[in-house]
Amino acid sequence: MQETPFSLEQFELLFKEHFKPLALLAYSVVKDKDVARDIVQEFFVQFWETQHTIPLRGPFEIYAARTVKNRSLNHIARQEVQDKHQPLFATMPPEDQDAGDGEREQFFQRLSQAIDCMPEQRRRVFLMSAADNKKYAEIARELNISINTVKFHIKAAYVFLRNEAFFPLWISVFIFLKKIFL
Helix, strand or coil: CCCCCCCHHHHHHHHHHHHHHHHHHHHHHHCCHHHHHHHHHHHHHHHHHHHHHCCCCCCHHHHHHHHHHHHHHHHHHHHHHHHHHHHHHHHCCCHHHCCCHHHHHHHHHHHHHHHHCCCHHHHHHHHHHHCCCCCHHHHHHHHCCCHHHHHHHHHHHHHHHHHHCCCCCCHHHHHHHHHHHC
């Protein structure tokens, strides 16, 4: 592995040369121009940040196409999960018909305490993602960390909350955060 495989100038050339074909590839999978562009931009951000740790064993084009296609497929899979769980939100009773105020308040208090127990960086990343609805690349840029670090913290936060049994379903986190921050 090289220390820095691409200089800034070389990277800019790679970006200019490959952005459009990669965006077309992503679009062929996700069928949304904005999402396709986001996927490709996130790929280039992540590649620039981690290029010194990625051993390219072939042409950049092959690596980039494979990565963008996988990210596009992952996006579709996440979207299908969201679509699958969307009816849960539609069938939930309005807030005033939900569990009693005391139970709801106790639940939110326990969940808030659980979030407060997380390490500072994990809590910050988790809230930026779940409450502020920021994309991984945006969080990484704002906190000056890699996208993989963002993913690690978010996954660890959900595992922590699930293991601590502070809520019956992971969806409850989104309901809680929506009520607090919206």
